[in-house]
Amino acid sequence: MKPQANTTASKRIIATISLLSLLSSVTPLHAQERQWRSGEDLYNKVCGYCHKPEVGVGTVIQGRGLPPEYLTIIVRNGFNAMPAFPASYVDDASIVELAKYLANLPAIPPAPAGATP
Amino acid sequence: MTEANEVVLPRGVSAEEFGKALEKFRALLGDANVLSRPEQLVAYGKIMMPVENAAHAPSAALTATTVEQVQGIVRICNTHKIPIYAISTGRNFGYGSAAPVQRGQVILDLKKMNKIIKVDAEMCYALVEPGVTFQQLYDHINDNKLGLMLSFSAPSAIAGPVGNTMDRGVGYTPYGEHFMMQCGMEVVLANGDVYRTGMGGVQGSNTWQIFKWGYGPTLDGMFTQSNYGITTKMGFWLMPKPPVFKPFEVIFENEEDIVEIVDILRPLRISGTIPNSVVIANILWEAGSAHLRRADYITEPGHTPDSVLRKMQDDTGMGAWNLYAALYGTQEQVDADWRLVAAAFRKLGKGRIVTAEDAGDTQPFKYRAELMSGVPNLQEFGLYNWRGGGGSMWFAPVSEARGSECRKQAALAKRILHKYGLDYVAEFIVAPRDMHHVIDVLYNRTDPEEAKRADACFNELLDEFEKEGYAVYRVNTRFQERVARSYGPVKRDLEHAIKRAVDPNNILAPGRCGIDLATYRKT
Incomplete structure (x- = not known):
């Protein structure tokens, strides 16, 4: 299997990452209450439905040390078929907790390329 | 696809006027609930349709938490002529997602209105706000051991009952026709009035979620697939969780079998022997949701030839058509119904029956069984990996539940999709008398040429089906004006x-x- 050719989408993501990394390093997008009890809760109730290793719809994200800034970009923009989530659905603070939770899960050998993130 | 850089404004509204409205929104909702910066809005603009995101970009988004705030918002909108597009959870994938129907509309995001107001386990109903997700309700029912079962569409966990019902979506249980199970709405009208349908207007009534019709004209339907109000509460009936649930699959080898499948199924559905919204999925739907990818079989562009589909069948044991249904009730009821169902398919002399015991944890049986028993999952998103690239539009014509009609529609759709180099990825969702013939027009949205082809294909599907007297029951925001003409x-x-x-x-x-x-x- 070959990775999908997503050149335009990748450029768009990279451009947005550059812009939002700058912004998110200065201040949170806006103060708000947490929508999720914990990173584990968010993973189990949303992300994991596609990204858990045993599901196989999206790329495995656990145990990879993905930084919250990166996760925020993907969550807010989506990627290919992955939907985007606004802050009303997944708030910034919960993404930080998600990153911590995922970092503590064991790494899984990469699946064949081609899955949506 | 590139994004336009110019400032997005509502249609016919000057920047100055829009600024005044934003100030009033901030005074009403607080700064944190009035979103106007690009990085705050980007998530609302992600679409799967074959046009630039910019074509459906919002000018701002508001998040409300109370009915009074929604009333205040529509008053401001009236004063400044601001078009507002309400979303509940914004998960209407393939139908427009969270993005507004027209560029520049202000999104009213009701996700934070997420209270489960009531679940009555004796009367078997729920009353919820728009931001409640199926997952939230599922957890509530399980945590409190309420013995009830949900019905939801395939994006179950992350979508919600209000948005799905207001767009007249369907699910896979005996309560799968969701609007039929809706009972009582609260709607904020454009003038700010709060209208309750059915028995909801009667002071002290305890039958708002019990009796649909109330007195005089029954108006619930006019608020679905429309723009006459903003629904802030919705009631709906829930099925008691049955003591025995028996899912099964019947696998058919040939494309032409669809005629006999539908004709054998119809009396079983009309009589209620099979009570749920049955699915008949074709090979590519089955393959996509079980993680087969097109690139595993063929690298040439264009549609996937029938010879490849046959090889996929041979490799996996999947059928050209794969029927999923379930029985619900006591052991005695299920046993009796199973004898009738098994006899019907035996008499047909075609179809390989697979039970849960046969299938074990294999996909796609597992996720189908979960959907038919109200257990959330997102397994069906595997369809998006079949071709990749994030493009998806649902083409969903209504068909009679008659075999010859289903064959005619399937052949017509396949011919048109193949003409445009796309695949026929389809399922029939079977009601007693009608079928939702749901086709996922999958394409690579990152390839401008393919996106243009998909757009032309969708137009031709609409045109050619209309010539035969067929029309879709629901469509994405790009084609809503076109379908209204049908x-x-x-x-x-x-x-x-x-x-x-x-x-x-x-x-x-x-x-x-x-x-x-x-x-x-x-x-």
Whole structure:
């Protein structure tokens, strides 16, 4: 299997990452209450439905040390078929907790390329 | 696809006027609930349709938490003629997602209105706000051991009952026709009034979620697939969780078998022997949701040839058509119904029956069984990996539950999709008398040429089906005006007469389902 050719989408993501990394390093997008009890809760109730290793719809994200800034970009923009989530659905603070939770899960050998993130 | 850089404004509204409205929104909701910066809005603009995100970019988004705030918002919108597009959870993938029907509309995001107001385990109903997700409700029912079962669409966990029902979505249980199970709405009208349907207007009534019709005209339906109000509460009936649940699959080898499958199934559905919204999925739907990818079999562009589909069948044991259904009840009831079902398929002499015991944890049986028993999952998103690239539009014509009609529609759709180099990825969702013939027009949205082809394909699907007297039951926001025309001028005139009466300033989602006072002209 070959990775999908997503050149335009990748450029768009990279451009947005550059812009939002700058912004998110200065201040949170806006103060708000947490929508999720914990990173584990968010993973189990949303992300994991596609990204858990045993599901196989999206790329495995656990145990990879993905930084919250990166996760925020993907969550807010989506990627290919992955939907985007606004802050009303997944708030910034919960993404930080998600990153911590995922970092503590064991790494899984990469699946064949081609899955949506 | 590139994004336009210019400032997004609502149609016909100056920057100055828009600024005044934003100030009033901030005074009403607080700064944190008025989003206007690009990085705050980007998530609302992600679409799967074959046009630039910019074509459906919002000018701002508001998050409300109370009915009073929604009332205040529509008053401000009336003053400044701001078009507003309400979303509940914004998970309407393949139908427009969270993005507004027209560029520049202000999104009213109701995700934070997420209270489960009541679940009555004796009367078997729920009353919820728009931001409640199926997952939230599922957890609530399980945590409190309420013994009830949900029905939801495939994006179950992350979508919600209000949005799905207001767009007349369907699920896979005996309660799968969701609007049929809806009972009682609270709607904020364009003038700020709060209207409750059915028994909801009666002081002290305890039958708002019990009796649908109330007295006089019953108006619930006019708030679905429309832009006449903003639903802030919705009641719906829940099925008691049965003591025994028996899912099963029947696998058919040949494409032509669809005629006999439908004709053997119809009496079983009409009699209630099989009570749920049965699915008949074709090989590519089955393959996509079980993680087969096109690139595993073929690298040439264009549609996937039948010879490849046959090889996939041979490799996996999947059928050309794969029927999923379930029985619900006591052991005695299920045993009796199973004898009838098994006898019907035995008499047909075709079809390989697979039970849960046969299938074990294999996909796609597992996720189908979960959907038919109200257990959330997102397994079906595997379809998006079949071709990749994030493009998806649902083409969903209604069909009679008659074998010859289903074959005719399937052949017509396949011919048109293949003409445009795309695949026929389809399922029939089977009601007693009708079928939702749901086709996922999958394409690579990152390839401008393929996106253009998909757009042309969708137009031709609509045109050619209309010539045969077929029309879709629901469509993405790019094609809503086009589909409204299929249903005739008298209906459209009436819809706009209602719009003039209830929303004369045209502030509520103009363009949704083709209803827009600014552009519609009586024929």
